[in-house]
Amino acid sequence: MRKTSNLYSIKQNSQEPKQFRGGEKKVMKKSLSLLVAAAMTLSTASVAFAADAQAELTTQQKFDALKAAGVFNGFPDGSAGLEKEMTRAEFAKVLTKLTELAENSAANVYSDVAKTHWAAGFIGAATEAGLLNGLGGGKFGPSGKVTIEQIAKVADLVAGIEPDADGTVSGVVSPWAKGFVAAAIEAGLLPELPTYKVNAKRGQLVEVAYELAESLGELSVVKASQTGAKAITVEFSRAVTAEEKAATTFELKNGLVPYAVTVKFADDNKSAALTSAFLPAGDYTLTVKGQDPITVKVVDEVVTKLEIGATVLQKAANQDLKVKGLNQFGEEVANAVADANITVFNSKLGSLTGNKIDLSGADIDSAVIVTAFHPATGLSVTKTFKVVDPASATNIKLGTVVPLKDETRISVGKAEGYVLPYTIVDQYGQAVKLSGAPVVAGNKVTINGIDFVISDTAVVTPGSFKVNADGVLTFGTGAKAGTVVITAVNSKTGATASTTVKVEALPALKTFQISQPGVLLVANEAIKFPYAATDSFGAAYAQKDVKAATDALNDADPATNFNITSSNPAVTVAYGFDAKTGELNLTFTGAGQTTLFVWINNQIASQLNLDVKAAATPVKVLGLKSGAATSVGINGVADLTIDQLNVVDNYGRAVTKLPTGWALKVVEAADATAGVVDYAAGKVTGKAEGTEKLAISLTNGGADVANSGIETTYTTVKDADIKSFAIEAIGTLYGGTTGHVAGHNATVTLVGKTASGAVIAIDQSRFFTAITSSDLSVATVAGTTVTGKGKGTTTITVWNGATKQAEAAVTVSDAAPVITSVAFDPTEIDYVAGLNVAAKLAVKDQYGVAIDKDGVFASSDKAKATVTQAGVVTKVAGATGSVTISFVSVNGLVSTIVVNL
Incomplete structure (x- = not known):
């Protein structure tokens, strides 16, 4: 992409010291082009080369220098056209020449720039390098112009000048550009003009480019000398840019002994102080990256x-x-x-x-x-x-107390740390610094003869006042919120001062707006409801923090609480927040119209009208799911449960688990060929080669559900038609020791495949003799059982004698099991003496394995029924209706079951 150029040789002074660029010469050129690219959403540019500052040049002379370098072109008549405006296409050429890019018309992707356009190669090169952007819609706008304020922004960035947000600009300027223009004027890059919103003339662009060339000319070290007992100061030929500072290194040695230095640049960035912990007298060699070594003489301090x-x-x-x-x-x-x-x-x-x-x-x-x-x-x-006479405070001033770091207000319950700013001057005009241990007497704290009186000791605690070695005075807050006045008094001189401190209560949940979930509301199903909440200061809660806020209300005195209730006694509601995400899930019991009320501190915070539908029931088997096996080998067994079937409920939704009392009915179809397969307990077993139809339907309480079934054909494949084998997918296993149970192991199941690729359930006892693991530190195999041992991946291989039948990669994790799902089955049950709902609760970890039921059971109405932490429900004598029993896991997952009394 790059080619050689003599751009940097223009007007160089041969007497200058070796050039310093924070790197090689081309690195500096590249860094300038990157600065331009970062700045430009319109085509504006900069020129950087060494300038002769010995004499003031005219704009024409500056143009001639740029023209000689190939950056600018003159017009056919030989004129510079300094009063003409410059187009975006012309700037593409300036940028390409300036940054030494090779023309690249292939990179021109704009619909309004033909491949034959004179600037296509420049536009493509500058675009590919990230120097120019299009205008949107695939267009470049080659004839567009550049304004002076756009030039100002790029000039500031190239020169390393921060925009001056507080600067004044007398001319007309856009609000976004004011800081850039003010900074450019202050730095001498732009003159003061009546307006900066007009298109820039070529002469103005030449002036800015040349000024940048002078300010960003060859950087060099002018001088390095000892300026302190442990300090050496390096002076540069001009201000060092932020990019150059990042690339600059300093190495200081006395002979072969290196000395570590701390570098601090001056405010004007024209010098840098190097400080060492110790600098014995001697001749030191200082090497600044990109410069010849410099000898610095260091003398002992006297x-x-x-x-x-x-x-x-x-x-x-x-x-x-x-x-x-x-x-x-x-x-x-x-x-x-x-x-x-x-x-x-x-x-x-x-x-x-x-x-x-x-x-x-x-x-x-x-x-x-x-x-x-x-x-x-x-x-x-x-x-x-x-x-x-001894000093005595004659003038006291107390400043404003501010919140602690990362806080937005002064809050209750902070034992220490709030700074009480003070200025104390004695009769001689000298500042007095407090010291020593404060003496507390009631609401008065005495330090160095000055009494600090607190108007409310429940808000600011006198015993919390402290003075550190630097004389900084701090205090803490009590449990009470309020406004307190702290008064400092010198009783000897009558000097006094006061300051007011407002101490706020900790943020608490104040508003909670619940919204429609946008889904069908069905009884006994947990439904996610959107909401928004704010605290007592009007700040919005992050959703993940809302559970803690509601818990804080419910853990406080009875006057503070959070609850969600239903207006319809026939439609009860239980709520729960996900401990990690803060998602709100509601579960309803019963069906009908109801109004949902959210309560905060016994006041209605929001309400929502809802229509809760009756509990869902399965209505039909639609067919087998994709991938469900319909072919088996001789004595091969294929699953046929609801997991392999598409079943829908009365609302047309998929059913993944049949309610209590419901079952699948699988029998031979009326015109079936008997003896090909057998069905029993959710398994289809191949018996003889051929095909057989099975009728699959639903039953409820043993009674057939009308029009709920389908017929499907199963095939038993002979051994000779099984051409290859595969291992059924094994999920991630747990390989740690904490909480490991047999359920974390996996069973290897081999399946056959026909020539067409159809998967066949086969007789596991006839097609393999051994199973191995490639890495026993990750997983071991005993029989057909794989047990995780350590984090990693291993290859499980199934063998039939010396023949490899199939292999599969198995991943093992060492992440300890945690609760990831909790679910009651069923979600509604009739009460009987000794009812233990814990037996109806499934709690599983991230591996899908049952885990200890660590959590809390709670009853929605203890006046009707109570529940122990073992899950045993006891009905209160004479109670009727229903209660909702909730289980909340230790990590905040919630499930509910309705108990009909």
Whole structure:
């Protein structure tokens, strides 16, 4: 795609240091083109090459330089056409030449640009490179123009300038472009103009391109020198762009010893400070990526100045003299002045410890003479003070308390952490920093002689006030919501300040709008209902958080609750939220019209009119499902249960499980050939070669269901017609040890196939002798039973002697079993003494295997019937009607069963 170019040789100064680009020269070119591509939804572009800044060039001269590089073309008469506008097609050429792309007319996919169009190759190349986009509808708009504000946006991005959202633009500009235009003007990329919404002239584009060339010219290191005891500063020839910073590396060595450095760029990005934990004196080699190594001389720090920083000394203990030594870089030198190097004179001095003197016994207005001496350099400094009254706060300001990180409000129940901002100034104009342990007395907290009074200690707790080593004052909230006033008072000076803190209750469920599910409502079936909920602050709940919100209401005092009820006593309702997704499922008992009420805190939050249909019943067998076996080998057995049949209910929906009392009736058809197959207990067994019709219908309580059946033909295939074999699919097995049961194992079943590919159930005892596993760490085989052992995939192979009959891959997971489905069967039952609904409950894991019934049973009306946690239901004497017994698993899955009393 790329070809060579002398673009970057235009007007270069041979005296410049080696060019630095954050990588190779072509990498910089590529990075610029990517910046342009990221910026452009319209065709606007930039030019980047080294510019001679020694003299101001005219627009014509700048154009000539660009023309010489092949970026711009002149007109046939030799003119530059600087007052003309530039089209999108012309910009495609500029971009292609600028980024050194090869023309590619094959990549031109636009319906309004013919393959013979002069710019087809440029448009294709720029489009393929991601520099240009079409206008939509498969069109490019080659004759379209580019506005000045569009140029501003791209110029900012190429130059690495952030849009100035607060900048002012005197000319007419679109709202979206204001920040870009303001930033471009500030950076000198654009002049101030009456309007920026007009099409750009070629001359204006030349000026912007040339300015970018100058600002994004060859980046180089101008200087590198020691600027601190542990710091070296690198200065660049211009501001470094964000992309260049990301690509820049710094390596500092003293001989062969590398020194790790922390890099921080200056605000103007024209320099970078390199800081190391330790820089002993010596000549260092600094290598900036893309530059020749630079030698930097590092010297040891020396004390060049002593300073007594105290401005006033008070009649008090621990008066800090703030004596320090500064090095040649103006930095404080650690341990520059020891205790013996400081002398203090006053007629009534206390002890001197380090930089602190006890003046609690000194007389007011008496002189204190402080002298500091540095023996190694002979430097000394003297300063005279007059003892003044002890500091006392004369001005106090309290700031606004803000929420904790990641919070939107100040909430109850936060034991600590809220910052109480303060500014305290003494009579000498010095800031006072609080310190020490707060002293609590009732609603008053005293720190350093300043009393903080809390108007309501149930809202803000006095005992929670703390001051850290930096003087930051924090507190916590109590269990009560409300508005509290915190007042700071210095009783000695009368200085006072107050701030108000509003402490909110924790968010609670406030609104719950339930909606129509858009499906048929049938009794005894769990139905998903859509809803929307908000909290007490009006914020919408994520659906996954609603269950916790309803639980919080129901766990609180009786005045707070959440419930869903039915207006029709004949149509009861039970609800449950999925613990993970928050989906709401409702199960109705009985049929008829009803109004559904959602209650929050004993108030109706929403309501919905519903028509619940009677419980579904199976009505007809339509036929066998696709893939159900209708052919068997001699003594081969094929399943014939509802799982192999298409059965529908009275609402035309598929039935996957027959209700209690219902059964399939399978008999020979009236004109059947006897003896070909036998049917018993859901199995069809092949007996003799041939075909036989079976009649399949439904019964309810032993009675035939009229017009519910079909006839289908079964074939018994002789052994010689079975040409190949396959293993029936085995689902994912569990291979861990926690909770592993026999149900997690799988049985290998071999099936035959005829020449046409038809699957045949065969006699398992006659066609194989052994089964093996390719990886015993994943699964083992005993007889026909496969047992998972560890996570992975293994190949199960069925053998007949030394002949491989079939093989199949089996996946084993080590994910521990968890409850993924709960279901009562039946969903409605009549009460009898000792009724145990747990026996009617199927609880399965993700492998489809029965798992422990960990969860809670509950009755919808304890005044009618109770249920133990073992699932035993007990009717209350004299109760009539029905109750709904719910089971909620430990992970929030719900199923219900109606008990008729």
